[in-house]
Amino acid sequence: MRANFVASEVSSGIRRNLTMTMAVIITVAVSLGLFGASMLVRAQVSTMKDFWYDKVEVSIFLCGKGSDTPSCAGGPVTGAQRDQIKADLDSLKPLVDSVYYESQAEAFARFQEQFKNSPIVDNVKPTALPESFRVKLSDPTKYDVVASAFAGRPGIEQVNDQRKILDKFFQLLGGLQLIALLIALSMLVVTVLLIANTMRVAAFSRRRETSIMRLVGASNFYIQLPFLLEAAVAAGIGAILAVVGLVFVKIIVIDQVLAQSFQFTAFVGWDAVLAIAPLMILVGVGLAAIAAFFTLRKYLRV
Amino acid sequence: MILLDRVTKLYANQERPALDEVSLEIEKGEFVFLVGPSGSGKSTFLRLVLREERPTKGQVWVAGKELNRLSNWKIPALRRQIGTVFQDFRLLPNKTVAENVAFALEVIGKPAAHIRKVVPEVLEVVGLEGKEERRPDELSGGEQQRVAIARAFVNRPILLIADEPTGNLDPGTSVGIMKLLDRINQLGTTVVMSTHDQAIVDQMRRRVIELEGGHVVRDQSRGVYGYAR
Numbered sequence: 001m002r003a004n005f006v007a008s009e010v011s012s013g014i015r016r017n018l019t020m021t022m023a024v025i026i027t028v029a030v031s032l033g034l035f036g037a038s039m040l041v042r043a044q045v046s047t048m049k050d051f052w053y054d055k056v057e058v059s060i061f062l063c064g065k066g067s068d069t070p071s072c073a074g075g076p077v078t079g080a081q082r083d084q085i086k087a088d089l090d091s092l093k094p095l096v097d098s099v100y101y102e103s104q105a106e107a108f109a110r111f112q113e114q115f116k117n118s119p120i121v122d123n124v125k126p127t128a129l130p131e132s133f134r135v136k137l138s139d140p141t142k143y144d145v146v147a148s149a150f151a152g153r154p155g156i157e158q159v160n161d162q163r164k165i166l167d168k169f170f171q172l173l174g175g176l177q178l179i180a181l182l183i184a185l186s187m188l189v190v191t192v193l194l195i196a197n198t199m200r201v202a203a204f205s206r207r208r209e210t211s212i213m214r215l216v217g218a219s220n221f222y223i224q225l226p227f228l229l230e231a232a233v234a235a236g237i238g239a240i241l242a243v244v245g246l247v248f249v250k251i252i253v254i255d256q257v258l259a260q261s262f263q264f265t266a267f268v269g270w271d272a273v274l275a276i277a278p279l280m281i282l283v284g285v286g287l288a289a290i291a292a293f294f295t296l297r298k299y300l301r302v
Numbered sequence: 303m304i305l306l307d308r309v310t311k312l313y314a315n316q317e318r319p320a321l322d323e324v325s326l327e328i329e330k331g332e333f334v335f336l337v338g339p340s341g342s343g344k345s346t347f348l349r350l351v352l353r354e355e356r357p358t359k360g361q362v363w364v365a366g367k368e369l370n371r372l373s374n375w376k377i378p379a380l381r382r383q384i385g386t387v388f389q390d391f392r393l394l395p396n397k398t399v400a401e402n403v404a405f406a407l408e409v410i411g412k413p414a415a416h417i418r419k420v421v422p423e424v425l426e427v428v429g430l431e432g433k434e435e436r437r438p439d440e441l442s443g444g445e446q447q448r449v450a451i452a453r454a455f456v457n458r459p460i461l462l463i464a465d466e467p468t469g470n471l472d473p474g475t476s477v478g479i480m481k482l483l484d485r486i487n488q489l490g491t492t493v494v495m496s497t498h499d500q501a502i503v504d505q506m507r508r509r510v511i512e513l514e515g516g517h518v519v520r521d522q523s524r525g526v527y528g529y530a531r
Contacts, residue, residue, distance in 0.1 A: 005408045209405075212392060215352075216457070217382030218409035220375070 009226040010233065016205055020198040021234045027194050028238025028284050029245070031187030036246045036280045038180035043272035045173045049166075051266040053140045056162040057100075060085065060133040060150055064104070067130070067157045074154055077131070081155035088149065089135060095142055100134040107131065130157060188287060195231055195291035202227055203299040224296045228289065235288030239281040246273060246280070303461060303492045304328040304351055309360035311346050311516075319358070320346040322516035328494060330460070333487045335503050336496040337527055338513035344496040347513070348463050351494070352384060353377050365460060382410060385454030385462040385491070389469035391446045393438040399449050400425065400434040406453045424456040428482055444475035448482065455486055462486060464495040468502060476502060500527035 014021050062082065063072035089099045102110075108126035115121050135146060143161040151159045203210065206226075213223045250273050259267050305327045312319040321343045328334050336344045349355045350362050353369045362369045365383055372380060393402050400421050407417045425431055428448040438446050447467060454462060464483060468476035480502055487493045497503060503510060503526060510525030511518060520528075 208392070208394060212394070212405065212453075213409045215381060215386045215392075216406040216410060216453070217378040217380070217384075219378045222409055222411065 006225055006229065010229045013202060013206065013226055013230045014233065017198065017202050017230070020201055021230070024191075024195055024198050024231070024234040024288075025238040025241070027187070027191045028235050028288070029241035031184060031191045032239050032242035032280045032284045033245045034180060034184035034187055035283060036242055036276050037249065038177050038184050039276045039279065040246065040249070040268060040272065041173060041177040041180060043268045043276070045170055045177065047266050047268050047272070048173075049170060052166050053163065056140055056166060058135040058137060058143055058146050059158075059160040059162070060089075060135060060146075060156055061130040061158045061160065062132060063155050063157045064130045065127060069157050071152050071154055072157050077155035085133065085150065085153070085156065089133060092146070092149070094138055095145060097136040097138045100136075102132050102134055104129055104131050188283070192287050192291045195235070195288050196295045198234075199227055199231060199292050199295040200299055202230060203296070227296055228292050231288040231292040232285055235284045236281070239284035242280055242284070243277045246277060303330045303332070303365065304494070305361075305363035306347075306350075307361040307363070309350065309357045309362055311343075311350065311355065312358045319516050321350075321357075321513075323360070324513075324516070324518055325360075326511060326518055326521065328492065330492055331487070331490060333484070333493045333506070333508045334495070335506070335508055335510045335525070335527075336494060336513065337498070337503060337510055338519075342513040343516045344513055345465065348465055348494070348496060351461075351463060352386065353380060378410070382457060383460050385451075385457070385459035387447070387450050387454050387462065387464040387467045389466040391438070391443075391450045391470075393446055393449055393453075395438050398435050398437055399430060399441070399452075402438070402449055403453045403456050406456055410457070420456055424452045427455070427485070428452040429478075442475070443471050444478055447471065447475075447479055451479070451482055451486070455491070459491060461492045461494070464493065466497055466499075467495065468497065468499050473501060480506065503527040 062077040062085075063069075063074075064076055067076075086099065086101065089096050104126055107129040108124075111124065111129055112121055137143065137146065140163055143163060147159045147161065150156055210223055250268075250270070254267050306324050309321055309324045310319050311321040320341075324343070324347075336347065338344055346355065350357055350369070351364055353362075353364075353372065356370060364380065367380065369380075394405065397405060403421050403424060404417050407420070422431070422434070425434060428451050430445065430448050430452065433441065433445065438449065441449070447470075451467075462483070467483070468479055471479060476499060483493055483495065484506070507524045507526075510520065510522050510527070512520035512525075512528065
């Protein structure tokens with residue numbers, strides 16, 4: 001194998017086919033960029049799930065003065081009822097990780113803190129907020145166990161799972177990710193077709209060389225290698241551009257814009273980028289190799 | 303060297319076979335003219351020997367190998383033993399004479415030192431010393447064909463196939479090319495040459511195989527082009 005000979009064949013091939021090679025590079029970059037972005041959204045969703053599921057609680061609101069659900073027909077919760085609920089919750093360990101009782105006064109203080117800039121605070125009296133048990137579960141997905149045990153019980157107005165609210169949000173993000181992934185997939189199909197076509201043009205423009213190579217007994221590998229490398233180089237450059245774009249998104253969009261504006265939640269870290277980047281390069285070069293392989297089999301037979 | 307055993311070649315979409323039950327043998331070291339009108343099967347014969355086509359029926363033996371049983375990855379090894387020359391030279395216009403010859407060695411992975419040694423040697427054999435750095439468009443037709451012969455011969459093939467090598471050349475130049483092919487034959491390479499050039503065949507007095515309509519109609523050991531043409 002003569003490395004410098006192959007290298008000069010590849011570079012002359014790329015120069016001869018420059019516009020097509022550019023098109024391949026850009027298409028690979030865009031489609032892999034989209035692919036990487038959708039992977040990033042997926043990583044973001046999972047980061048947020050970890051972050052938020054760790055914090056979500058099941059809230060068991062107890063009956064207050066104005067409660068009108070059937071389970072509150074007996075008026076505000078009694079001390080005995082409250083103690084019984086607490087005891088029953090404790091008996092659900094280890095599913096119940098911890099139980100925290102929030103009195104009306106504490107609920108009011110938290111409410112004031114959360115809405116301190118809103119005029120709504122002035123209109124709410126401490127007695128309007130229900131007292132509650134904040135229950136933290138060791139496995140947040142087993143919410144139903146708690147709900148079925150406590151919902152509808154006398155003295156309990158409502159059992160709330162914060163996860164349900166989050167899930168809607170995550171569904172939205174998941175949908176966005178799916179759309180990005182679908183666009184990325186269709187772009188990847190376009191990329192494969194473009195690479196196949198580029199190979200076809202390259203094979204045609206070099207038909208004189210390849211016909212001589214065949215006649216003098218060059219092996220298939222030797223004939224096809226310059227084309228394969230051409231495709232791999234173009235796809236590699238495109239993939240690197242896409243990775244640069246991903247890093248750019250992480251630094252500028254996530255770290256400097258989103259993380260600054262939304263400090264209450266966690267964002268994907270560099271570990272996710274590090275995991276996605278090799279995948280992008282692998283997908284890019286792999287696609288190019290597959291496209292080139294099948295095209296060459298068709299156009300460069302012995 | 304070459305043995306055809308009842309070979310029939312029928313191309314798709316054609317009713318009449320290009321070769322019809324042809325059997326012939328060419329010995330090592332022979333110089334053979336292949337003559338016959340266009341469409342008589344000369345090119346098909348050469349393509350079968352190069353394993354560019356497979357016979358529809360029958361067996362083709364080249365250099366001790368039955369080509370039907372030759373697996374695809376062994377074809378390059380077969381072709382390295384066969385040099386080929388064409389009417390249209392098939393040189394690479396953007397490479398010099400020396401580069402054109404070297405190309406044939408580079409693409410089969412010969413080391414650079416070997417290439418530097420044998421390319422000037424073979425250019426001397428074909429009489430192109432001093433023209434190594436010229437490009438094909440700076441050469442005459444005869445010189446271009448010499449480059450093509452140098453390329454075909456540089457790997458010292460045991461068989462040289464020439465498909466109308468003088469078809470594009472004037473008579474004087476053709477004589478020079480024939481002398482060169484004769485010299486290569488003297489060096490031990492079997493030469494099979496298809497031609498329409500009556501003067502050359504009559505002058506050389508070598509074995510002549512005449513094809514017509516896919517059949518061998520004449521096989522003479524010291525033949526001429528043909529009678530009453």
